[in-house]
Amino acid sequence: xxxxSQSPSNKVTEKGKDVELRCDPISGHTALYWYRQRxxxxxxxxxxxxxxxxxxxxxxxxxxxxxxxxxxxxxTLTIQRTQQEDSAVYLCASSLGQGQFTxxxxxxxxxxxx
Amino acid sequence: xxxxxxxxxxxxxxxxxxxTLTCNYTNYSPAYLQWYRxxxxxxxxxxxxxxxxxxxxxxxxxxxxxxxTLKQSLFHITASQPADSATYLCALDAQNAGxxxxxxxxxxxxxxx
Numbered sequence: 344x345x346x347x348s349q350s351p352s353n354k355v356t357e358k359g360k361d362v363e364l365r366c367d368p369i370s371g372h373t374a375l376y377w378y379r380q381r382x383x384x385x386x387x388x389x390x391x392x393x394x395x396x397x398x399x400x401x402x403x404x405x406x407x408x409x410x411x412x413x414x415x416x417x418x419t420l421t422i423q424r425t426q427q428e429d430s431a432v433y434l435c436a437s438s439l440g441q442g443q444f445t446x447x448x449x450x451x452x453x454x455x456x457x
Numbered sequence: 458x459x460x461x462x463x464x465x466x467x468x469x470x471x472x473x474x475x476x477t478l479t480c481n482y483t484n485y486s487p488a489y490l491q492w493y494r495x496x497x498x499x500x501x502x503x504x505x506x507x508x509x510x511x512x513x514x515x516x517x518x519x520x521x522x523x524x525x526t527l528k529q530s531l532f533h534i535t536a537s538q539p540a541d542s543a544t545y546l547c548a549l550d551a552q553n554a555g556x557x558x559x560x561x562x563x564x565x566x567x568x569x570x
Binding site for chain 2: 347376378384385386388391399434436444445446447448449450451
């Protein structure tokens with residue numbers, strides 16, 4: 344069956360530009376998560392959605408980062424005025440929610456800010 | 458403060474041996490602990506979940522133990538193969554935070570033929 348998909352797979356942008364990253368979760372998964380992973384580092388939690396509400400935005404590193412989710416479907420992570428330190432892999436995961444804890448990850452979007 | 462620690466140094470072992478990876482945590486009272494595998498350029502893949510009332514869980518060549526007194530989980534791969542080479546991440550449920558997980562930094566395993 345279809346897993347979590349993310350687009351684009353790679354994005355190169357210039358410092359100061361805005362970028363939008365997209366995540367399509369597994370159908371029926373109510374919970375959706377965004378993480379950031381810098382080269383050689385662990386996963387850094389960014390934001391969590393249950394349905395289309397975001398009970399926890401505590402991981403967003405600055406107000407340049409925002410995310411939204413449409414229903415229990417697609418989510419977009421937007422980074423405004425990108426900086427070089429934003430360069431990383433952005434991973435999306437989904438889970439069934441309702442006490443089902445396993446997270447299924449997408450392949451990630453590799454963002455390079457020049 | 459809450460911390461999840463995994464050995465940041467790579468673990469190098471010979472094919473056929475048992476690999477043992479460690480996950481230690483402080484200031485958590487997790488209801489469960491998970492292990493994930495991550496290959497270069499890919500997202501993590503779920504391997505095993507163990508609950509706080511379970512001491513041990515097995516799946517094929519994988520075995521996980523969970524000691525809530527020591528605040529430690531051990532992840533074993535028996536009869537290791539070069540294809541087992543990857544980074545292995547442990548993850549705990551974040552307290553009072555629904556379905557969220559907090560991940561350790563991962564340990565890279567290299568199995569040499």
